[in-house]
Amino acid sequence: MREPNPIRSAATVIVVRDGAAGLETLLLRRHSDIAFHGGSWVFPGGRIDAADYGSTELPSDPMSDGHEPAARVAGVREANEEAGLVLDPGELVPFSHWTTPALRVKRYATWFFVVAAPVGEVTVDGSEITDHRWMSPLAALDARDSGEIELPPPTYVTLRRLASSSTVAEVLKEAADAPYLRFEPHIHLVEGGFVSIYEGDAAYEDDSRLDAEAPRHRLYAVNPIWRYERT
Structure with missing residues (x-):
């Protein structure tokens, strides 16, 4: 690696x-x-x-x-x-x-x-x-x-x-x-952009949990409209 x-x-x-x-x-x-x-x-x-x-x-x-x-x-x-x-x-x-x-x-x-x-x-x-x-x-x-x-x-x-x-x-x-x-983002690529995952998000150490109903702290950097989530 x-x-x-x-x-x-x-x-x-x-x-x-x-x-x-x-x-x-x-x-x-x-x-x-x-x-x-x-x-x-x-x-x-x-x-x-x-x-x-x-x-x-x-x-x-x-x-x-x-x-x-x-x-x-x-x-x-x-x-x-x-x-x-x-x-x-x-x-x-x-x-x-x-x-x-x-x-x-x-x-x-x-x-x-x-x-x-x-x-x-x-x-x-x-x-x-x-x-x-x-x-x-x-x-x-x-x-x-x-x-x-x-x-x-x-x-x-x-x-x-x-x-x-x-x-x-x-x-x-x-x-x-x-x-x-x-913030030390973990980046997960998705169609049309990426998701920037921050500490405290359920998927921060395991991006297989990206869609889990769990705590979120992330930025969906997918055009045209980005979305920031923090729960």
Whole structure:
């Protein structure tokens, strides 16, 4: 059996604001030539560099919780490089943690944080990031299902969670009160797409139980309309 590819640490920042019609979040469009989610709309973020640890070398274990301080630094740096935003690492609220599925060419252990939008305009770098939008979570999900935009599964699932809140204050409180959700998807191919199965699902360790009447935590990534289930 082929060994899983190595994992790099990364950080993502979910920037939210109170818009005229309710909660909005910042989405950035990655350049279509980028190998990892090229052309997709994502939250600001990227790899954690050695300098983010205050070191010249990367730690050997990318999965330990000891990476969180460096992830905050990296998230702030990436938000500035990609969107021109100036954030305070101390204001980032832990939201979730995602590990790219095994056997993918590029794998990341990514710390997701949420933060209120700072004062200032968004300015994309024009190279790695080509466009930006402030969108309500539901509008972004509808845009994906209509084929207007592409969303990676972690972004889709995150937007589903954000959609349960109406204001920035509610998002930050929910994130602060909730357990630090961890996702390391197991992928099951189906006709027209795949099912991304998360820990807590009855089929997580045994995909023969995919149709069982049992606890579910999964994303049906089957076009045209994706479906997230968590019971």
